[in-house]
Amino acid sequence: MTKIQLALDRLTKEKCFEIVEQTESYIDFIEVGTGVIKEYGMSIVREMSERYPNKKIVADMKTCDAGKHEAKQAFEAGAHITTVMAFANNQTIEDMLVVANQYGQQLMVDLLGVTDYARVEELHRLGVRMFNIHIGIDLQKDVEWGAQHFQLTNHISDFQLVVSGGINRDLLPLLMKQQPSVVIVGSAITGHENPAVAAKEIQEGVTQF
Numbered sequence: 001m002t003k004i005q006l007a008l009d010r011l012t013k014e015k016c017f018e019i020v021e022q023t024e025s026y027i028d029f030i031e032v033g034t035g036v037i038k039e040y041g042m043s044i045v046r047e048m049s050e051r052y053p054n055k056k057i058v059a060d061m062k063t064c065d066a067g068k069h070e071a072k073q074a075f076e077a078g079a080h081i082t083t084v085m086a087f088a089n090n091q092t093i094e095d096m097l098v099v100a101n102q103y104g105q106q107l108m109v110d111l112l113g114v115t116d117y118a119r120v121e122e123l124h125r126l127g128v129r130m131f132n133i134h135i136g137i138d139l140q141k142d143v144e145w146g147a148q149h150f151q152l153t154n155h156i157s158d159f160q161l162v163v164s165g166g167i168n169r170d171l172l173p174l175l176m177k178q179q180p181s182v183v184i185v186g187s188a189i190t191g192h193e194n195p196a197v198a199a200k201e202i203q204e205g206v207t208q209f
């Protein structure tokens, strides 16, 4: 069954905890966003994992170098999943896979900016099994979700598909056709006047399919 990952971006620490408190019954994974980690460091990942031991915690580290060190930072802080950019060196990705295995946790590769499916194939050969097809926040006004985005992963099997970037209730019919393992939703929930209502709508939209 598809999991819902709440992305906490561009928020104060207080707001992050307030929104998780309001939405926890509708979400499965809690993502501490890159900017939030830059603001508060690993301590907010640690606090989130201590406060919500029954949720999967994703540290959106968006690592691009020093993979071993950053993966350890994330898992030591209690994350179950850490992220790396697909353009990172293969060595970085291999190191992070080793660390993830040591901790019994997972590595998610962010495909932001990747247009060549050969890179996805290569990453799959390295052992990556979780791919995030991601329309970045700065691109969202120019790019619309469509079937073409999934050409990147159409030719591989045995992996978890994650989708992210400007996802709202209206996009779910299109995205759920791809049977993603994880749907990441940030602004549509965190920017809503009532985050619980928005999270409930996303949950209903996801479970409908």
Ligand SMILES: O=C([C@H](O)CO)[C@H](O)[C@H](O)COP(=O)(O)O
Binding pocket: 007, 008, 009, 033, 034, 035, 060, 135, 136, 137, 164, 165, 166, 167, 184, 185, 186, 187, 188
């Ligand atoms: O990874 C993200 C982005 O690069 C900002 O750091 C977001 O977590 C992801 O895009 C989901 O957020 P929304 O696009 O606001 O749904």
